[in-house]
Amino acid sequence: MERDMKRHARILSVALLLLAPALGAVAQEYKAGSIEIQHPAAKATLPGQPVGGGFFTLVNHGAEADRLVSITSPVSGDVQMHEMSMQGDVMKMRKLEDGIAVPAGATVTLAPGGLHVMFMGITAPFREGESVPATLTFEKAGAVAVEFKVEAFKPGHAGGDGHTGN
Numbered sequence: 001m002e003r004d005m006k007r008h009a010r011i012l013s014v015a016l017l018l019l020a021p022a023l024g025a026v027a028q029e030y031k032a033g034s035i036e037i038q039h040p041a042a043k044a045t046l047p048g049q050p051v052g053g054g055f056f057t058l059v060n061h062g063a064e065a066d067r068l069v070s071i072t073s074p075v076s077g078d079v080q081m082h083e084m085s086m087q088g089d090v091m092k093m094r095k096l097e098d099g100i101a102v103p104a105g106a107t108v109t110l111a112p113g114g115l116h117v118m119f120m121g122i123t124a125p126f127r128e129g130e131s132v133p134a135t136l137t138f139e140k141a142g143a144v145a146v147e148f149k150v151e152a153f154k155p156g157h158a159g160g161d162g163h164t165g166n
């Protein structure tokens with residue numbers, strides 16, 4: 001009997017150790033229906049920079065395709081979805097008028113150099129450590145409020161690279 005208890009305690013502590021990394025990540029995960037939004041992060045902006053970049057990972061746990069159709073935020077009157085891609089040796093930016101498709105069972109990652117969110121005409125700089133509130137609206141899963149955690153990304157996209165012309 002006592003040995004059983006000890007064994008249970010040991011199994012429990014192992015289970016907690018395995019869970020610990022997952023628990024750490026929970027704070028930055030959001031759900032809308034069967035869509036999971038992981039780690040929304042925004043790039044810290046430079047002084048005077050009019051646009052901010054945002055990123056996250058979408059996971060569709062459902063059996064139906066869905067689509068991220070719009071993003072709104074109190075810090076920007078126009079939040080757009082963009083895609084960057086190489087055309088020859090030129091990096092091209094494209095505004096995604098139809099949003100971002102999230103096929104059934106798919107994981108779609110927004111990251112510097114690829115799909116991203118663009119906060120146009122931001123009302124205040126994005127400072128590292130702060131959060132940018134936004135609402136993501138999916139065609140089927142509906143709307144979900146998220147917080148983009150502002151992080152210092154490596155230099156690159158979203159800094160005076162012609163975004164304001166989009």
Ligand SMILES: [Cu+2]
Nearest residue numbers: 082093118163
């Ligand atoms: Cu962009």
